[in-house]
Amino acid sequence: MAPKRVLKVGLDSAAPFPMHSDYNSEKFEGFEVDLLSEIAKHLDFEIHYEVSLWKTILEKLFKGELDLICSAVTVTSSRKHILEFTEPYLHFRLCAVVPAEGALDELKDFKNKTIGVRTATEAERHVHTKFPDNNMFHADTNKELYRKLQAGKIDMLVDDSPIAGGFLQNNSKLKIGMFLPNTDSHYAIAMKKGDLELRKQFNTGLKMLKENGIYDAIYAKWFSGIQF
Structure with missing residues (x-):
């Protein structure tokens, strides 16, 4: 019997739960973990996870140090030039998270606010583009970002709605103030450019x-009660 093909799968070290938890935690789990497990079972692949800082992970895939990334990768036209993407597996929007007692109803409320974002994300790019005059705080991890907001060091943060939802499930001190207009996006599995057979x-x-x-069963398990 031929050995299974081993795939090196890149993971974000900052654990965008409920997409996936921290790989080094007692229990590694999440929507993408279940999804990938089922796909690998069907295709008879073996999965080997490799954890990377988000700001270097796409470069590792581009260089061929990884076979794919399944870690909340947003599909964008610029990324499509250098990577292959599967069909999307999740639709989401960007949202602004604020303290529970805070008010945020429309874009003009962003004026003079300090906005937190994660480094090298689409949320960061969006905030740079749409709110160039605002002060920005950049963080390498989700935890640091949400901690800063809870401590009152920043006024709000902008994040992907599923990840914000995961953080807010156990945090009554923060809330989604609003979903940002025209930010409908998708996550897909990213692969090396030209890896068409694997994508297929x-x-x-x-x-x-x-x-x-x-x-549908995996979706219901991880996203029950989370607003997209």
Whole structure:
């Protein structure tokens, strides 16, 4: 019997739960963990996870040090030039998180606010583009970002809605103030440019999970009560 093909899968060290938890924690789990496990089972692959700082992870994939990344990677036109993407597996929006007693109803309320973002994310790029005059705080990890907001060091943070939802499930001191207009986005599995056969196989696996109800069951398990 031929050995299974081993795939090196890149993970964000800052654990964007509920997409996935910290790989080094007692229990490694999450929506993407379950999704990848089911796809690997169907395709007869073996998964080896490798943890990286987010600001270097796409470069590692581009260089061929990883086979794929399944870690809340937003599909963008610029990334499509240098990477392959599967069909999307999750739709989301960017949102602004504020203290629970804070008010944020429209974009003009962003004026003079200090905004927190994670380094090298689409949220960071969006804030730079839309709010160039605001003070910004850049963090390498989600925990640092949310901690700064809770401590009152920043006025708000901008994050992907599923990740914000995961943080807010156990945090009554913060809330989503608003979803940012025209920020509809998708996560997909990213692969090396030209890795068309692997992309095709993963698309087949994703399609099968959506057809047989497994995708819906995983979705319900991880996103119950989370606003997108």
